[in-house]
Amino acid sequence: MSDTASDEPPDEEESHDDSFTYNGGRVAPGESANIRYGISETYLGDPVRIPVTVINGEHPGPTVFLSAAAHGDELNGIEVVREVAHDWDHSILHGTLVCLPVLNVPGFLAQQRYLPIYDRDLNRSFPGREGSTSANRMAHRIFTNFIEPCDLGIDFHTSTRGRTNMLHVRANMDRPQVSRLANAFSSNVIIAGEGPDGTLRREATEAGVPAITVEMGEAHRFQRNLINRALTGVASVLAEFGLHRESSVYWPGWRTVIDGTDEKTWLRADAGGIVDMKSGRGDLVHEGEVICTITNPFKEKDDIVTVEAPFTGLIVGVLENPVVYPGNPLCHLVRLSEDTLTALERERGDGDGEGYITDVE
Numbered sequence: 001m002s003d004t005a006s007d008e009p010p011d012e013e014e015s016h017d018d019s020f021t022y023n024g025g026r027v028a029p030g031e032s033a034n035i036r037y038g039i040s041e042t043y044l045g046d047p048v049r050i051p052v053t054v055i056n057g058e059h060p061g062p063t064v065f066l067s068a069a070a071h072g073d074e075l076n077g078i079e080v081v082r083e084v085a086h087d088w089d090h091s092i093l094h095g096t097l098v099c100l101p102v103l104n105v106p107g108f109l110a111q112q113r114y115l116p117i118y119d120r121d122l123n124r125s126f127p128g129r130e131g132s133t134s135a136n137r138m139a140h141r142i143f144t145n146f147i148e149p150c151d152l153g154i155d156f157h158t159s160t161r162g163r164t165n166m167l168h169v170r171a172n173m174d175r176p177q178v179s180r181l182a183n184a185f186s187s188n189v190i191i192a193g194e195g196p197d198g199t200l201r202r203e204a205t206e207a208g209v210p211a212i213t214v215e216m217g218e219a220h221r222f223q224r225n226l227i228n229r230a231l232t233g234v235a236s237v238l239a240e241f242g243l244h245r246e247s248s249v250y251w252p253g254w255r256t257v258i259d260g261t262d263e264k265t266w267l268r269a270d271a272g273g274i275v276d277m278k279s280g281r282g283d284l285v286h287e288g289e290v291i292c293t294i295t296n297p298f299k300e301k302d303d304i305v306t307v308e309a310p311f312t313g314l315i316v317g318v319l320e321n322p323v324v325y326p327g328n329p330l331c332h333l334v335r336l337s338e339d340t341l342t343a344l345e346r347e348r349g350d351g352d353g354e355g356y357i358t359d360v361e
């Protein structure tokens with residue numbers, strides 16, 4: 001800090017300025033900017049730049065980040081963020097949107113989850129640090145310029161390659177503002193927890209920027225149904241926090257918050273082989289129901305392994321690539337309360353094709 005800084009009165013214009021500022025730039029109210037922001041350099045010395053769109057509404061309000069592809073092959077969120085940034089009407093916006101469609105540019109170019117070369121996980125590197133590893137430096141540039149200035153944020157992911165999952169929110173529900181954000185996103189399923197060290201949503205939350213993760217579908221795909229539902233979630237969040245004042249918060253019909261280890265389980269294969277999955281993402285399975293069978297290449301009857309649901313629940317995540325070693329995950333099953341079960345079965349009984357649970361593409 002300089003000697004004089006504390007003695008000077010705050011600059012009047014500065015303290016009332018609703019511009020969004022980052023290192024090297026400023027976006028004034030009523031303006032938007034497409035920015036390519038350097039966060040690293042390649043072997044050739046060329047800049048590694050992330051695309052950023054900042055939309056500063058004409059009216060004051062909160063600043064919200066929307067980010068995707070921290071894992072470079074998780075594409076659904078990219079389209080969510082791009083549509084919000086470039087297809088929505090922002091004349092009604094109270095506040096600022098910071099849209100970060102591709103955080104992990106090297107991973108995106110290689111179409112892989114991790115940062116190439118050392119296989120570092122950008123989503124375990126936040127808040128990052130100058131003078132540290134390449135991943136930490138990239139994370140630091142992103143975090144200080146585009147995450148810390150925000151009031152809240154949503155980070156979009158998909159399941160890991162070879163698996164798929166229902167659209168659901170992951171959030172630290174012990175924090176009131178995070179819980180408010182998670183509920184506003186209007187997903188059927190919220191998995192509670194603070195998240196691993198170094199994840200964007202956990203570190204942003206720790207830094208005073210309440211944040212959630214949205215998981216949706218599989219890697220390497222644009223899945224339109226899921227993208228549309230995520231867009232509904234974003235609109236609902238913008239309504240809840242006053243950025244879209246004419247809109248209202250969406251209620252998805254039923255919701256379950258999964259907390260504690262007894263209510264959810266990854267069913268794992270006890271045999272290696274080829275999997276015939278009987279249930280899909282978002283399916284309700286009853287206790288004792290066959291979820292899948294595992295067979296060898298000869299389909300020998302004596303060697304067929306049958307996997308049954310240990311309890312009645314919802315399949316939140318499921319294997320897509322139908323091959324397993326013993327110990328590999330088959331599906332992510334969560335138990336539902338009686339009330340939730342009733343609401344879900346009622347929804348299904350209605351045969352609503354737009355239902356939030358029948359998300360088969």
Ligand SMILES: [Zn+2]
Nearest residue numbers: 071074157158
């Ligand atoms: Zn991810």
